[in-house]
Amino acid sequence: MTTPNGVVESVVNVGTDLLADAVAEQAVPVTRVDWRPPMEHTEADLAIVAADPLRRSANERALDAMLKVTATLVDVVPASEALDLQPGQFLHAGPPITWDRASGPLRGALMGGAALEGLVDDPEKAAALFEAGTSVSLEPCHHRSAVGPMAGVVTPSMWMFVLEDPATGRRTYCSLNEGLGKVLRYGAYAPDVLHRLRWLGNVLGPLLQTAVRRVRDESGPVDVTGILTQMLQMGDEAHNRNRAGTLMLLRDLSPAMVTAGIDAGFSRSDVAESLRFIGGNDHFFLNLAMPACKLALDAARGVEGSTMVVAMARNGTDFGIQVAGTGDEWFTGPAQLADGLFLGEYGPDDANPDIGDSAITETAGIGGFAMATAPAIVRFVGGSVPDALATTRRMHEITLGENPRWSVPVLEFQGVPSGIDVTKVCRTGILPQINTGMAGRIAGVGQVGAGLVTPPAEIFPEALARLAQLTRSRA
Amino acid sequence: MTTPNGVVESVVNVGTDLLADAVAEQAVPVTRVDWRPPMEHTEADLAIVAADPLRRSANERALDAMLKVTATLVDVVPASEALDLQPGQFLHAGPPITWDRASGPLRGALMGGAALEGLVDDPEKAAALFEAGTSVSLEPCHHRSAVGPMAGVVTPSMWMFVLEDPATGRRTYCSLNEGLGKVLRYGAYAPDVLHRLRWLGNVLGPLLQTAVRRVRDESGPVDVTGILTQMLQMGDEAHNRNRAGTLMLLRDLSPAMVTAGIDAGFSRSDVAESLRFIGGNDHFFLNLAMPACKLALDAARGVEGSTMVVAMARNGTDFGIQVAGTGDEWFTGPAQLADGLFLGEYGPDDANPDIGDSAITETAGIGGFAMATAPAIVRFVGGSVPDALATTRRMHEITLGENPRWSVPVLEFQGVPSGIDVTKVCRTGILPQINTGMAGRIAGVGQVGAGLVTPPAEIFPEALARLAQLTRSRA
CATH class of the missing domain: 3.90.1700.10 (v583 domain like)
Structure with a gap:
């Protein structure tokens, strides 16, 4: 543009108020209907x-x-305890299904889960177990007050978040998030997948139990619904983005992971590795968002x-x-x-x-x-x-x-x-x-x-x- | 509305696409100029x-x-060391000013700072010191490659974040954020304000130094510019909202606060209290956003x-x-x-x-x-x-x-x-x-x-x- 005094400038992009106008208009009730x-x-x-x-x-x-309904994080315990899940019982995502109709990723997660539980020494050998169907059974997570992301396979040794509605005492459950990429819930069952799951079972689960119980007993349980409220103002939609939610969980649990964790005999490298694992996995909070939603909907x-x-x-x-x-x-x-x-x-x-x-x-x-x-x-x-x-x-x-x-x-x-x-x-x-x-x-x-x-x-x-x-x- | 089959429903608010249309239009260059x-x-x-x-x-x-310019967090050290600040030297925000023209909050922060440094035993007695001006001096933070939020008072004993541009080695500095409400940078100097500053000096500063150095030496310094990139996608504008930025800093430093901190003799309650202090102060990251911006602008x-x-x-x-x-x-x-x-x-x-x-x-x-x-x-x-x-x-x-x-x-x-x-x-x-x-x-x-x-x-x-x-x- 050329200003009156002859200053030549590149044209300024205006259009400036279109978006603002549109938002403002949306505050006024609109009755047009398609x-x-x-x-x-x-x-x-x-x-x-x-x-x-x-x-x-x-x-x-x-x-x-x-x-x-509000959801609070009151405990972390193995599925055997939380859901009375017995050896050979497998939970999975979605409506009921049998092995013969199961998709690749669900089969992969079941095979890895069988190996994790020691039912087979190699996941590849588990297919026969599920085909026979005599020593194993499948049941939807939803039938046990639980939810599972992707394949959603839960076995008795997996540690579960326990969410509770304080007004009614009702509870829902979800496993711990393993991270992205080659993980059980996406159907992977390679040795590193099982190694990570064993670390979740041996270190992260018990450490989180210690921290969650300390926080619950000293200052009241972590307010999962409240974190959801905040994260929705921080760029997360709580399904495929859980970055802010994960960081807020870390904020709420990290002090007790240090104090209660070390009191309970965890090494400082266990604590640091757990902090790094949670902080490095933007989806960690998904496994709290999901049971919080189920807790609300079950009402x-x-x-x-x-x-x-x-x-x-x-x-x-x-x-x-x-x-x-x-x-x-x-x-x-x-x-x-x-x-x-x-x-x-x-x-x-x-x-x-x-x-x-x-x-x-x-x-x-x-x-x-x-x-x-x-x-x-x-x-x-x-x-x-x-x-x-x-x-x-x-x-x-x-x-x-x-x-x-x-x-x-x-x-x-x-x-x-x-x-x-x-x-x-x-x-x-x-x-x-x-x-x-x-x-x-x-x-x-x-x-x-x-x-x-x-x-x-x-x-x-x-x-x-x-x-x-x-x-x-x-x- | 009434559908053809006679179903009566409340009118659906549409207007649905106004905002989307406006945003889409803005992707097209617009040449209208006010x-x-x-x-x-x-x-x-x-x-x-x-x-x-x-x-x-x-x-x-x-x-x-x-x-x-990119800004990385390379160290945390007292101002005496980082800026060669001597007893009686006070930095402040903004352009140069003298005590007689200083506003209430700047005076309050200077008085508190004088007490923190032991120049007076009661902040109220510090006014005379600044009126005389013989044993004390004032200088803008900006003249020492530093920035300070609000009153921006820096004294020799305060610990400073040290940011560095890896391409040039240039550095900028900022003090540690004290939280909100009654704090020195807003001109407060009550005993609890000074008590908190002493804890920052005795515990938080040295612990952060230990953690920042461990992270720097083991995996490279915290990428402050990168955190700013992320937080701007998480609802922070990095001046009055620094919530996501603070949480990402906590994520990046907390493992080393546990390992290096406890190695260096900090108690687990010192570590937990420091985690709680940072996590409880949504503005903590402001004091990294500011020197990162100064580092870029100084170029x-x-x-x-x-x-x-x-x-x-x-x-x-x-x-x-x-x-x-x-x-x-x-x-x-x-x-x-x-x-x-x-x-x-x-x-x-x-x-x-x-x-x-x-x-x-x-x-x-x-x-x-x-x-x-x-x-x-x-x-x-x-x-x-x-x-x-x-x-x-x-x-x-x-x-x-x-x-x-x-x-x-x-x-x-x-x-x-x-x-x-x-x-x-x-x-x-x-x-x-x-x-x-x-x-x-x-x-x-x-x-x-x-x-x-x-x-x-x-x-x-x-x-x-x-x-x-x-x-x-x-x-």
Whole structure:
């Protein structure tokens, strides 16, 4: 531009206020609605469920029950103790599945888990054990008040975080996070994977138990829900970004890891190595975010007439949901392939379909539902910053409400979209957006990427049909 | 709304894509320019400086010199050793000032500092010492390669972070952060303030020295510039929010605090207390962000013909700037009162004018210049989220370029606006935006709030006049 006094300057990029204006406008209620056709063949069931006199108040109660739960970290104990898991019993992510239908990463994690438990001396020999099925059994984590990321395999010797809702004493559980890359939950079972798991069992688990108990007894348990509140203002969406959450956990536990840990006989190098392990693993907090979400959602289970989703989970073959008004029934369809970014030389052909209980975060309104608060996530899962902002806004169209505790600063502190409503999904055709890691489809490979995925559409009409059937049976 | 099948639902808030559209549009170069009149009586000087044949390349060199500096944490040592500070020598924030013109918080910090050094047994008795001025002397931190937040008082016994640019070996220095509220840098000097400073000197400083040296020697020094890169993606703007930065520092130092610290004879309770102190003080990292910014900006000092600002600093009475093309000369005007939010019962009448070297962060393109990346900051300093986004965009109008290392995810990873140009400030009348803490105006009070402030406008035409004079003298 040329100013009146003849100073020539490069043109200043203005456009300055577009974003600000847009945000400001969004603070004003907007009533424009994009009409979308409902999912095929759902009209009759939608009409029945909509007319259910229980529905509105049931959904209010389900949402309220979920939103009022707080999760605290009260203990760390082996699964044998926490869940009464016996030798030969294996938990896994997602809805129920048998070995013959299990995907590569789930098989790999089960084989590694069998070796970890000493059932075989080599993971490769474990396949026969699972094929025979006489001395081993599989059960979803969700059936034992637990959640597991990716393959989600839990064996009796694995140490579990114990989360508790102080108002009710209800508890949920999750294993300790192993880090990224070649790890059991992504289906890897090489010797270094098992070596790390043994260190988790021999050092990190017991040290965390000592520290968590000291903190709990001296100043009250770590407030996991409170850390989630903070991390959502620090660029984490708590599914694929857990960096700030992990650092806050470290902040809260590190003093007691030093004092109680060394009191209990841990060496200072054990303590330092544990601090370094947690601090070097940006996903460590995921294994607290997940059971915190399950603890909240479990409060909404079994609310008759409610159309709210209380779990979304994948076993690598099937994607399943559970709904507040339909008890513990699973509605399942084929797990989808994620669209995203790949590590190193891996590409789409290397990826297994969607796997893991971690979609419990989206079910509770964070993860993919809170992408707007974590725009840097697009460098990890793909997509653009505008997509990330639009995704959170779109998820408000299929949810019952907002979580005032978990707010998104850039959306003027609007609460995250919370309580997926089966009827809204069927009516709009908008599917829940999930941020996820991608496991290699072949047992033993480990992580190959991260990306975005949705559930198979048909499971929502399935759930709706069952809700309609229950509505009719009450009429 | 009513769907075709008669389902009545509450109206869905859409407006969904406004923000996303706005962000997407901003990725396209926009050429609209708001014309603003230049500052009064600057036309002639602007024309002279614009015609300076040195200017363009000088500014390119100054900006480039600043952007290529990286800051690493190489040591922690007392000021007596780091800066050769002698008994009776006091450093302070901002441009040079004498006791008779010093504001309440600066006086309070000097009085507390005198007691800390044993020059008086009661801070109240120190005023006479400074009035006499025979055994004590005052000097700006900036004159000793240092920076100090708020009053910025440094005495010989205080421990200093030592930052180094590995490419050149140049170093800058800053004291350890004391926390918030009643602390010396806000002008408080009560016994608990001095007690905490003694603990910093006796425990935290020496322990950090041990840990910083161990980390430096074993795996290379902590990468302060790298932490700044990360924290700007985690809701910190690195002036009034340093939460993620503090946690990353803790992550990087805590293992060595345990191993090297206990090896060196610190008790485990000293280590735990130090971890707790750092983790409990969200501003701890500010005292690393500031010298990292100074280290970068000092690389641009003395570039003949450059109109880039290399320091903005306040002593509580005067606001001063230094410019690359005018050597170490200060251009000063009266420090302004911030507009913001107050702690407890405090109000505007309790606040001292703007104080501290911390505006070095804005000078380097973060702090108020990076508010868009830290929208939650508005809950601390006031204003709205749209204001925060607009501020960062506006600062691009008065800066020479962007810092590709420090990007703002929500602005599609645009680099922060970097290198304040005196001519652009004069030509547009847009003043640099600073996020700041507010000190009580009476010595001894401490912090009363936090808010937004700008420099006094007249210092930019003052600097411009000197630049024009130098340009003429070269012609």
